[in-house]
Amino acid sequence: MKTLKxxxxxxxxxxGGMMILGGFNKFESPSPAPTEMVETIKKGEEVAPNTEVLKIQNYIFGMQQTNYFWQFLGFVELLAGVLLISQLFSLMGAIIALPVTINIFLFHLFLEPNEVGELVQMSGLLLINLAIIGFSFKLWKPMLYNKTALKFS
Structure with a gap:
């Protein structure tokens, strides 16, 4: 029991540390101009060395171009990280982080399948996230299964 704690x-x-690091990284550099990639292509400069890298660049560039989503994602990662590290609100942080970790895992699975080390690392983070939620099963089980809702008397 003590080992599980x-x-x-x-x-x-x-x-929590990984979420905070990822969140801060979203605010490191300003969003590129919406025409940046088009201008690069017009100049005849290489945008990406291959199709796989181009997919990754387009994906991230698209999130940055919304002028809100990249920053929103950073904020969500920071919030989840702080809640996780607080220990008091770690379940809430893990629930908030779950869609983010699933997306990061799928990003590496589908867009960087050759980067086995990163895929293993992201698999580990996803499993850690699921384990944190699983450790608190007794807390969220009543939300899934409520015997009193089935009584009609």
């Missing part, structure tokens, strides 16, 4: 704390610190 220690493991849970370690997991929340790892996932």
């Amino acid at each position: 220690i493991l849970r704390i370690i997991f929340t610190l790892i996932l």
Whole structure:
């Protein structure tokens, strides 16, 4: 039991730290101009060395071009990370982080399948996220299964 508590704390610190790092990275550089890629192509400069890299660049460029989603994603990662590290609100942080970690995992699975190390790392983060939620099963189980809602008397 004590080992599970220690493991849970370690997991929340790892996932929380990764979320905070990812969130801060979203605010590092300003969003590129909407015509940046078009201008690069018009100049005859190479946009990407191959199709796989082009898919990744287009995906990230598209999120940045909305002028809100890239920053929103960064904010969500920061929020989830702070909640996870707080330990008091770690379940809420893990629930908020779950769609983000699923998306990061799928990004690496479909857009960078040759980067096995990154895929393994992201698989680990997804499993850690699921484990944190699983450790708190007793807390969220009543939301899934409510015996009193089935009584008609």
